[in-house]
Amino acid sequence: LGGVVTIPVVVHVVYNTSTQNISDAQIKSQIEALNRDFRRLNADAVNTPDLFKGVAADAEIEFCLAQRTPDGEPTNGITRTATTKPDFGVGDSMKFAALGGKEAWNTSQYLNIWVVRFHKDEKVLGFAQFPNVGSPLTDGVVIDYRYFGTTGTVVRPFNLGRTTTHEVGHWLNLFHIWGDEPCGNDQVDDTPTQQEENTDCPTFPKASCNNTSDMFMNFMDYTNDACMNLFTIGQKNVMQKTLNTFRAGLLT
Numbered sequence: 001l002g003g004v005v006t007i008p009v010v011v012h013v014v015y016n017t018s019t020q021n022i023s024d025a026q027i028k029s030q031i032e033a034l035n036r037d038f039r040r041l042n043a044d045a046v047n048t049p050d051l052f053k054g055v056a057a058d059a060e061i062e063f064c065l066a067q068r069t070p071d072g073e074p075t076n077g078i079t080r081t082a083t084t085k086p087d088f089g090v091g092d093s094m095k096f097a098a099l100g101g102k103e104a105w106n107t108s109q110y111l112n113i114w115v116v117r118f119h120k121d122e123k124v125l126g127f128a129q130f131p132n133v134g135s136p137l138t139d140g141v142v143i144d145y146r147y148f149g150t151t152g153t154v155v156r157p158f159n160l161g162r163t164t165t166h167e168v169g170h171w172l173n174l175f176h177i178w179g180d181e182p183c184g185n186d187q188v189d190d191t192p193t194q195q196e197e198n199t200d201c202p203t204f205p206k207a208s209c210n211n212t213s214d215m216f217m218n219f220m221d222y223t224n225d226a227c228m229n230l231f232t233i234g235q236k237n238v239m240q241k242t243l244n245t246f247r248a249g250l251l252t
């Protein structure tokens, strides 16, 4: 135990138009963003307020596109599937060929990321399946192609890859920083209790629930990508524990 762990990733691009069939370069830009954010190598780490610098963490998790398929064949870690579905809802259709999607690769061995277009009525940028709940066939994260990576089809203010950082946080058992209820509990000691989600980018300090300030720059809040810059030590501990329990197969 201890030290940096590397998670093999497969990205399933499920596209209806050629625009949705995002480039390898865009996919690589997302992997690089994950590696910066989870190692605290993000340039905007300097924007973490002094109040929170002491709890900011290098989560010691890295990501690489898979180099072998489940059958042991060489791969670039990217699958591309044309679909007749113009868009998807927040369900699991994109994970099954019979529903217009693409099957997961063994979810105990790979982080599966599906990149799709969400229907315009869906208010999300992405969603994740938490560890040890739900079917292994649907485990992974799903991200809209307009919020995946840092180049190509990405759209501001969600153009720095932080939707995937946030969803992978959920996939490693992190809850929203406001605990999903007023002054709720995210089960992490070093994230201040806060009233509710923050959006856009507040001015520091922004106090609620008797804290000195909300940690609105945490990856598990709802602020803009350019506003976010840290995971905490407590969040790192949750993620590392998840990797060593529910997701131990990824590390072998």
Ligand code: ARG
Residues within 6 Å of the ligand: 123, 124, 125, 126, 127, 158, 161, 162, 163, 164, 166, 221, 222, 223, 224, 225, 228
């Ligand atoms: N779960 C959130 C959503 O569905 C993702 C928030 C991502 N935030 C961001 N700044 N990229 O919309």
Ligand code: ZN
Residues within 6 Å of the ligand: 166, 170, 176
């Ligand atoms: Zn979330």
Ligand code: CA
Residues within 6 Å of the ligand: 185, 186, 187, 188, 189, 190, 191, 192, 193
């Ligand atoms: Ca907390």
